[in-house]
Amino acid sequence: WIPRVTRERLVDAGTDYPDAVRSNYIPLPPEVPQRVRALASQITAGSESAYDKALRIQQYLRRNYAYRNDPPPPAAGRDVVDYFLFDSRGGFCSYYASAMVVLLRLEGIPARVVTGFATGTWEASARRFRVAESDAHAWVEVYFPGHGWIEFEPTPSRSPFEYGSA
Numbered sequence: 761w762i763p764r765v766t767r768e769r770l771v772d773a774g775t776d777y778p779d780a781v782r783s784n785y786i787p788l789p790p791e792v793p794q795r796v797r798a799l800a801s802q803i804t805a806g807s808e809s810a811y812d813k814a815l816r817i818q819q820y821l822r823r824n825y826a827y828r829n830d831p832p833p834p835a836a837g838r839d840v841v842d843y844f845l846f847d848s849r850g851g852f853c854s855y856y857a858s859a860m861v862v863l864l865r866l867e868g869i870p871a872r873v874v875t876g877f878a879t880g881t882w883e884a885s886a887r888r889f890r891v892a893e894s895d896a897h898a899w900v901e902v903y904f905p906g907h908g909w910i911e912f913e914p915t916p917s918r919s920p921f922e923y924g925s926a
Contacts, residue, residue: 766923766924766925767923767925768925769907770809770810770811770904770923771808773810773811774810775869775905776905777903777905778905781870782870784870785865785870786865786869786870787865788865791839792841792842792862792866793839795842795845795846796841796842796862800817800867803863804816804863810867810869813864813867814869814871814912817860817864817914818860818900818912818914818920821856821860824849825844825850825855825856825916826849826850827852827915827916827917828848829852831855834847834848840858841859845859853897853898853915854873854875854898856898856914856916857914858898860900860912860914861900864902869903870902871902872901874900875896875897875898876896876897877895877897878895878896878897879891899911899914
């Protein structure tokens with residue numbers, strides 16, 4: 761269940777996405793604000809692979825937005841990703857994951873938000889992890905041909921996934 765990929769393999773994976781992946785994990789509503797579209801282009805400018813774009817977007821979000829458990833909610837009808845990126849400038853994991861997926865999809869890269877639980881706390885005496893409600897989390901998976909769905913971590917309060925060299 762743990763992806764066994766390297767950075768080089770992800771860089772070389774290409775963009776020959778299966779039709780089912782392309783049709784389900786790239787589309788966005790046409791009303792995505794123009795400034796969100798412009799930001800996606802700005803962040804990924806000069807990137808040559810889907811992996812490079814994903815890494816740049818992940819790093820941008822991790823470096824430029826504060827982790828907050830209590831961001832004020834957006835106004836009714838407001839695009840939540842636009843609000844996170846340009847007004848609140850901070851939020852919790854769902855904000856980061858949603859923003860990364862939208863930015864990736866704007867660049868034609870299949871991506872999805874995944875929710876579940878982080879590892880939790882190791883209890884050595886019981887030889888198990890204790891997973892609490894506070895370990896609930898959202899992260900991102902990006903599709904790479906030949907490798908499937910690969911995890912990315914845009915939330916700065918968690919360690920990013922590392923993919924070593926060959």
